[in-house]
Amino acid sequence: MITKTIAEIFRNIAKILELKGENVFRIRAYERAAQNIESSSEDIQGLINENRLKTIPGIGSDLSGKIMEIAKTGKLKFYEELRKTIPEGLMDLLNIPSVGPKHARLFHQKLKIKSIAGLEKAARQGKLLELEGIKEKTVENILKGIALLEKGRERMDLATAILTADEFITPLKSLSYVKKIAACGSLRRMKETIRDIDILVVSDYADKVMDTFVKLPAVKDITLKGATKSSIITKEGAQVDLRVVEEKSYGSALIYFTGSKNFNIKIRRLAIKKDLKINEYGVFKLKNNKETYLLGKTEEEIFKCLGLSFIEPELREDRGEAELAAQDQLPELVSLKDIRGDFHSHSKYSDGQQGILEMADAARQSGYTYLNISDHSQGLKVAGGLSIEELKTKKAEVDKLNSKMRNFRILFGTEVDIDANGGLDYPDAVLAEFDVVVAAIHSGFKQSRAQSTRRLVSACKNKNVDIIGHPTGRLWGTRDGYEINFEQLFKAASDYGTALEINAYPLRLDLNDTNARQAKEKGVKLAISTDAHSANQLRYMRLGVATARRGWLTKDDVLNTLSCEELMKLFKK
Ligand code: DGT
């Protein structure tokens, strides 16, 4: 929690300074500090206690003093004062993807705009067009940005949902009168975005559970407090529902509240065919217009009684899984323990937070046997892309580190930029030197569908390219991806033996579940990668694996279930 508070305050300071047109280095310092605090591999509270904050890059005496103040008081005087210097609401404008500080200042000064709602109104009334430098296209992008932002507010990303659920599940789990507890709903199905969090508890003391639940520190408002169901809103604005059931209903309540709704309907129909009734309380036998409880304690016994093999939560979307479960034909889904390495990560050589060795150590601790350090390519200056000269230094370091490693290999890789015409940002001779080449688009998001597809297809054709990174380029809550013709991309990937990435970064999850499933059906191999920019972010693998499972992928469909030796053979195509 403290990490989140500090990072948020520092980010807001950076925003206010931006709005005031202050020195860019000062702004950047706060942003970097926020980022480094979030990605620190050491516990921030621990560092505060031991007075070791200055070991975090970018934290000097000034910022460490400010962090201490926040830790002690929950607030920062400097920030409180700074906030008073600009109208409330103006800062929100900077959350709109296409609005920078220059425009926000302009809107405020010339049109007295103070909020997102005010900006939307002015945009719709054509008032922004009267300002110098604002074109039709700018207004269009602002309105699109506002819509994206609103959409993002309705749902949270999966990583945020997991953390939020943990703030409730961890303290409740430790109570002696909580017998069982689990997250259900879209979170248990690991959907890429979550509207609200559903938690299920078994307890003989429902009233006590409810009392504790609504008083937990993460709670802001209580919307409902009942005997078996309560609902709260967290400080971040997320809704959490908690239900308490009896032990004999746990399995049926799990199935019901895990959903999806369409899956539940399917299951209910199957039950009816067997003269049974299923609801959240159990499976009931119908005889002479009388219902008798049959079972309901576990999901396993319920699936069995309906004549189905166990259906993993990630599959429960009514996409054919119940039909296959009836024939015991469900695929055996890939799981986190099958993953032996990661193909996409960044080090300090480009825009990562840590050095190669620290990244490799973290990967090794995850039980991996390889990690591809795929820093950006030369043209991508904003992300610290490496010149051909710099590649030599990096290669020397990778070789040196590898010579000392046992049972682990650092792969010398790149995330090479695909240019506007489908060309790659290093010549073929340079690309041939890498162990693993990930190729990805980072610009030209507004090109036509045909052109975007051509770019990706041409990257697939290059024999040095092993994987296409974040194939659709979408960044959830910020921008939709470029449009592509998936049929053509899948065909090219399959024809030329190029894998497609499932990028596990929570705001990307790209390819998504449905695209990944289609790709598999066209014979394409998938690579699940985290795109980690810090050692901590290697943990996002879990989200990528969940997306793969939602896409029905088995171990055989996923490249990073192979050993390093197998891969090196495969990539020498
Ligand atoms: P979301 O929108 O991300 O919160 O998605 P879910 O799936 O968590 O949906 P939610 O929270 O509305 O409901 C949780 C589960 O409860 C849902 O997956 C299935 C079940 N459920 C909710 N409403 C209905 C309904 O009208 N009929 C049936 N059969 N099940 C329902």
Ligand code: CA
């Ligand atoms: Ca839900």
